[in-house]
Amino acid sequence: MTVARPDEPVAPLAVFSHGELIGDAMVKIPFLRGLRALFPDRRIVWITTEETHLETTLAPLIAGTIDEFRSNTGIGTSPLELLKPLPERQRFSLVIDTQTLWWRTLIARRFRHDLFVSPCASYRFSERKPPPDRRRPRHLMDRLFGLLEVAAGRPPPVEPLRDGVPTPPDAAAEARALLPDGATYVALAPGAGKRHKCWPLDRYIALGREQAVRGRVPVFILGPGETEWMTALREALPTALFPLQDERVGEPRYTPVRTIALTRRCAAAVANDSGISKMFAVADIPLVTLYGPTDGDKVHPKVTAGTYLTAQRFGGTAMDRIPIAAVDGAVESLISAGHTD
Template sequence: MTGRHAPAAPRSILVYVGLDLVGDGLMKLPFVRALRQAFPAASIVWLAGKGPSAYSGTLAPLVEGLIDEVVDDAGVGAGWNEMLDPLKGTSLHGRTFDLVIDTQRRVKTTLILKRIPHRVFISGAAGYLLSNRRPPFGHRRPTAMIRQMLDLLELASGQPAVPTVTRTIDRTADDLARTLLDDGRAIYVGLVPGAGGKHKCWPLDRFIDLGSRIAGRGQTPVYLLGPGESEWADTIRSSIPSAVLPLQDPRAGALGTSPLLTIALAARFTAAVANDSGGGHMLAAADIPLLSLFGPTPPAKFAPFVTRGAVLRAQDFGGGEMSNIPLQAVDDALELLLAESRPDPNRGCR
């Protein structure tokens, strides 16, 4: 590119989303981390135009230092009357942005957002027709939502999207996690046996058998049970005396139902196993080695995004029922993740 200068890094960035419920916010965290990694000096505004954002509420501690400003439920991107001045009536009115990233694909909304004063506009709507930068010919849109968002970031930065910014964990939740999992010598292995529906759950007795194997290897199984799964606690405790159930510990208090505590606990795990569930995405927010178990839902679309992970599908063992996934297959995949997480005793001893 002789004679040409690389474009200046944006100093102001606006990211548009429709809304972020807690589950949405957890799935989008790798994008937020990669965005800050790509543009460390930029002022980043997160605009939720059609509803609330968990980044201004429950998940705010997780984006501290990554997002500079969250504007939620702004009423932007819905009506043609916004075409003249999309940001009118919002706290962003009158501002210009070096980079606008539109993460949704509804053409009407994209046409409105393109009227926001900007230098570069990135959008995947209408096959990138309205975007200032487009992927190469033949590009196929990824199935996973997070991968679609990372593709937009790569267009904006011209570099691979790398979500490697140090994870942020709520300090109060982290202190409590240290209290609940206080053995610094233990190898904690997380187990999340619940899910939004029973059809997405690997059988509880298999999770208990897996926990027994973990305990037999001198590791500590940690079961994370949601409020609707507390009835499993006595069965787990009687089957595996060494198991830890931190969310049912009275010391967890009100934080026992908060995703922030689950994420803080997960950060202390060497590895974990989870069904396709919200709990799995909470573990992924801590970016730990994670084995995800899938049955009726496609992992290509819904698998949590982690630096190191593995997926087992019921379809690969004879059908879509979760009970088709063998205990041995799960244990073998978990052991591989644990082995990869242990320090190499021979490293540096040449």
């Protein structure tokens, strides 16, 4: 372990990750903001084995957090790299390893560093560890924030994402045109990457009807694989809006920034366990998330105001176990509590 001389500038800080698909990248936005808050004057370098959507798709939402990306480095591709020279030669004041595969952690530990911190194998390979009596958090976000606390020696500040992640002005203006002032909107996202994670569409329709009866406008956030549902939804809910399918929207049509901006125009949202639920979480509006086979206790979005419902709570793992009354009641509780703009 090397130590900088007093007259030397502090070396950069490195975060090592295998890479971030879009869902993983959105989950890590609070981590990035906490990291920057703990190290406001440190140059932060994000190093990945593969690509990261933090560098590309989500760049407008993380401005000012990461100074440099070194993506697709190939570092951590194979355990055989332990037998070869490490291609990265820069020294870092701190290396934070966010992944937990042991041999990849050993590779990351070879970065030249003053301090190496990793949660792998209960911090077995880390040069700084949490107190021995601290239990491993169940929720993934709590684990990431615990990693930051170990690295910095103090907990990161927690701020609402709605305040800390601004909507780009052009996206905000477009969202205002698509969802004008004067109505109360409720966002509904009936899709998911896998259909067994979807609450039945007829229940989303029933929920949308309840919102319409109360004078609100259902706003369906549909991805490219869900446009086949539009005919049925339009027939059942004539007042519903489909902003991502609006003819005024340009290409690329389905972007996280646009979805987040639209969602921030809504009073509340409902989503399945999906990438859209993660976008709703970044939007940080009152949110109800629905889980079937997934462990909701471990992965539910961390939002300022929200709740999650699991099929297990109603005696099974299939999404149709979740009753309409429970979801409708959760939405009403959030809206009536005043968790809206």
